[in-house]
Amino acid sequence: MxxxxxxxxxxxxxxxxxxxxxxxxxxxxxxxxxxxxxxxxxxxxxxxxxxxxxxxxxxxxxxxxxxxxxxxxxxxxxxxxxxVAEGRPTREAAVGLGRGLARLHAAGAPEFGAPPPGGPVEAYIGQAPMRNVTGDNWPQWYAEHRVLPYLRRAVDEGAMERREAAVVEEVCARLPELAGPPEPPARQHGDLWNGNVVWSAAGPAYLIDPAAHGGHRETDLAMLELFGCPHLAAVLDGYAQAGPLSEGRRERVPLHQLFPLLVHTVLFGRSYAGQTLQAARAALRL
CATH class of the missing domain: 3.30.200.20 (Phosphorylase Kinase; domain 1)
Known part of the structure; x- marks a missing residue:
């Protein structure tokens, strides 16, 4: 019982x-x-x-x-x-968080989409279902198992219009050329927005409420930027110290933000459709 x-x-x-x-x-x-x-x-x-x-x-x-x-x-x-007893964010804690994230990502995962050991395939990101289907090609996996399922649901539920979805579909079709240099699967938090970072009274930052799976390390960082994060520049500085990022990361931020934005569109409706469309056009550099 x-x-x-x-x-x-x-x-x-x-x-x-x-x-x-x-x-x-x-x-x-x-x-x-x-x-x-x-x-x-x-x-x-x-x-x-x-x-x-x-x-x-x-x-x-x-x-x-x-x-x-x-x-x-x-x-x-x-x-x-x-x-975790909560405190105030500090630059020192932010640098430490960035360094820690770089080391976490470097710990790796068996494949893109791989669930944690003992974790289910049918998982969640927030309150939205998230299937941890695996693949070894990130552009194909990201399109098929992260972007398109939520795009279809957003259209079916009336949160996005068909003409808007076509722009996101174009991003998916062009992902091999937009994705940047190949990356190995990273050990990813998976839902790393600022609300899932607890700045502790003891000093270090803690991560909570993961949607953990094997993913692209730039997705965690892009999600951290999506809704703002205290001392974000210090987090990115700390990350660069421990795990330098591939050239062109800044231009790829909208590409990696498409997934969480579509999740928000599915969960909270049309109010996120415009931001999703904006990210898709930025990913295409329109």
């Missing part, structure tokens, strides 16, 4: 009784345990969602390159992790 609440879930997965329970936003609950530790309990009823997130966090933690919350356990409904 599954635990019937966040306190019970915390107790079940840590072996410590819950002393205090404090609801946070959405599906998150902060629980203080009897031994004084504080944990974060997340509820998600989508099939395999908690297992996908737990596997992703463990995979990102394995190289020791970036900080992620410790996973205490999960079941079909609940994920229990370390609670």
């Amino acid at each position: 599954l635990p019937d609440g966040p306190g019970a879930a915390a107790a079940h997965h840590t072996g410590q009784a819950a002393a205090h329970v404090r609801p946070r936003s959405g599906a998150l609950t902060e629980v203080e345990l009897a031994d004084g530790r504080r944990v974060m309990v997340k509820r998600d009823d989508a099939p395999e969602a908690t297992h996908a997130e737990a596997a992703g966090l463990r995979w990102l933690a394995a190289p020791g390159a970036v900080r992620v919350p410790e996973v205490f356990g999960c079941d079909r409904r609940w994920l229990v992790t370390e609670l």
Whole structure:
């Protein structure tokens, strides 16, 4: 039988009784345990969602390159992790985050689209389903398994017009020439917008809520730029110090932002269609 609440879930997965329970936003609950530790309990009823997130966090933690919350356990409904005390972003932490991301990406993945060990093929990015189908050719894989599925859904649900979709389809057709130098599969966070970076009170930045899979390292960086990130220039400086990027990365940012923008179009509707179209035209350098 599954635990019937966040306190019970915390107790079940840590072996410590819950002393205090404090609801946070959405599906998150902060629980203080009897031994004084504080944990974060997340509820998600989508099939395999908690297992996908737990596997992703463990995979990102394995190289020791970036900080992620410790996973205490999960079941079909609940994920229990370390609670990171939040602080203010600093340039030092941002440089450290950039260096860590470079090392994380260099740890690699078996193929593009490869799920973390123990993670499901049918995973999620935010609340949107994301299939971790593998491939060894990034332009083809990115078009077939990241861009086009969300584009089709956006059109089918009326969030994008057919004429707008044609511009994105042109990007997909030209991906081999737009993608830049070949890159090996990177160990990717997969949903690296600023909201999934926790600037800790202890100093280092932590990464949360991954949609981890084998991907292109420029996609993580492009997503970090999409909605703004404190000390972004310092993050990119730190990254360049540990893992120099291929020439032309700046021009390819809109190409890598197409995927998260289409996910947002599917989840939140037509308000993101214009930004998606703008990114597609920029990728084509129109």
